[in-house]
Amino acid sequence: MTLPSTIASRFLSHPNQLGVVAVGFNGGQCKKGVEAAPMALIESGLLTQLSEDLDYEVHHDNTVHYYEKDIPAEDPDHRGMKKPRAVSAVTEKLSQQVYNYAKEGKMVLTLGGDHSIAIGSVSGTAKAIRERLGREMAVIWVDAHADINIPETSDSGNIHGMPMAFLTRLAREEKRDIFGWLQDEHIVSTRKLVYIGLRDVDRGEKKILRDHNIKAFSMHDIDRHGIGRVVDMALAHIGNDTPIHLSFDVDALDPQWAPSTGTPVRGGLTLREGDFICEAVHETGNCIAMDLVEVNPSLETKGASETIRAGCSLVRSALGDTLL
Numbered sequence: 001m002t003l004p005s006t007i008a009s010r011f012l013s014h015p016n017q018l019g020v021v022a023v024g025f026n027g028g029q030c031k032k033g034v035e036a037a038p039m040a041l042i043e044s045g046l047l048t049q050l051s052e053d054l055d056y057e058v059h060h061d062n063t064v065h066y067y068e069k070d071i072p073a074e075d076p077d078h079r080g081m082k083k084p085r086a087v088s089a090v091t092e093k094l095s096q097q098v099y100n101y102a103k104e105g106k107m108v109l110t111l112g113g114d115h116s117i118a119i120g121s122v123s124g125t126a127k128a129i130r131e132r133l134g135r136e137m138a139v140i141w142v143d144a145h146a147d148i149n150i151p152e153t154s155d156s157g158n159i160h161g162m163p164m165a166f167l168t169r170l171a172r173e174e175k176r177d178i179f180g181w182l183q184d185e186h187i188v189s190t191r192k193l194v195y196i197g198l199r200d201v202d203r204g205e206k207k208i209l210r211d212h213n214i215k216a217f218s219m220h221d222i223d224r225h226g227i228g229r230v231v232d233m234a235l236a237h238i239g240n241d242t243p244i245h246l247s248f249d250v251d252a253l254d255p256q257w258a259p260s261t262g263t264p265v266r267g268g269l270t271l272r273e274g275d276f277i278c279e280a281v282h283e284t285g286n287c288i289a290m291d292l293v294e295v296n297p298s299l300e301t302k303g304a305s306e307t308i309r310a311g312c313s314l315v316r317s318a319l320g321d322t323l324l
């Protein structure tokens with residue numbers, strides 16, 4: 001199926017309008033620097049490219065949000081989670097910002113930040129899609145990691161390794177200030193979650209994926225079938241009548257293309273394969289949101305500009321850029 005080059009999504013009332021949220025948050029993991037990514041991506045010209053080359057009407061408040069005043073001073077570990085109240089407060093705010101764009105039928109782009117922010121972005125689009133269309137949304141999670149630890153299976157306590165557990169309710173907390181704000185309308189079904197690119201999955205996560213029958217395509221599957229068939233299978237699992245939120249962790253790419261990231265893992269996607277996933281998701285006409293996360297320009301600084309360039313390329317591809 002080919003759609004006219006750039007913009008198309010059957011689930012958006014304003015497919016040419018793009019809401020952008022820039023999230024300078026690093027509290028879901030322990031390495032400084034990932035909070036600088038949105039600024040670096042924007043300074044490298046990403047938003048200009050989206051408006052000038054891809055014809056989007058870009059809605060952005062010209063702000064990188066650090067949410068300083070939302071972050072509590074006192075934030076002791078809880079169930080082994082590090083900075084649980086900070087991540088909860090930031091993602092609750094972000095959820096509302098993303099929801100505000102998505103409920104108007106705009107496409108939403110969230111620039112992280114570490115991957116914990118997906119608790120905000122995905123919950124925001126899930127709620128808006130339920131309200132606007134009365135439908136459940138699917139999530140395509142492109143990552144070296146499954147990020148579906150529950151607090152008790154996490155070795156690190158870093159919440160960027162847990163967002164999908166909270167988003168599916170496999171992990172739950174009653175405390176309002178520790179993700180207790182997540183309501184049924186924010187939640188994603190495990191049946192509507194598909195992974196691509198996995199290669200560093202914790203033992204507890206493997207059990208979760210198996211026990212809940214979650215669709216996952218590892219690098220092994222990509223080696224066996226090729227990226228084209230893997231993406232076809234992933235999309236077939238979701239079905240053609242489901243809005244898609246694409247959450248892209250730059251560490252899905254091999255460190256050769258994206259060295260500047262907090263948890264690099266060898267044996268990853270080529271940039272071309274990453275772009276292909278994004279292009280194919282765009283071509284469905286069902287993509288309603290994208291996250292780009294885990295770019296950390298202060299790590300492997302020699303490769304930082306290359307990592308930023310790769311990130312921009314992934315976003316352009318998901319938003320309709322084509323090779324011809």
Ligand SMILES: NC(=[NH2+])NCCC[C@H](N)C(=O)O
Pocket residue numbers: 114115116145147149154155156157158160161162200201202249251262263294
């Ligand atoms: N978004 C990421 N880069 N996540 C990495 C997670 C690594 C590991 N599984 C953990 O729980 O800590």
Ligand SMILES: [Mn+2]
Pocket residue numbers: 143144145249251252263294
């Ligand atoms: Mn990752």
Ligand SMILES: [Mn+2]
Pocket residue numbers: 115143145147160249294
């Ligand atoms: Mn991740």
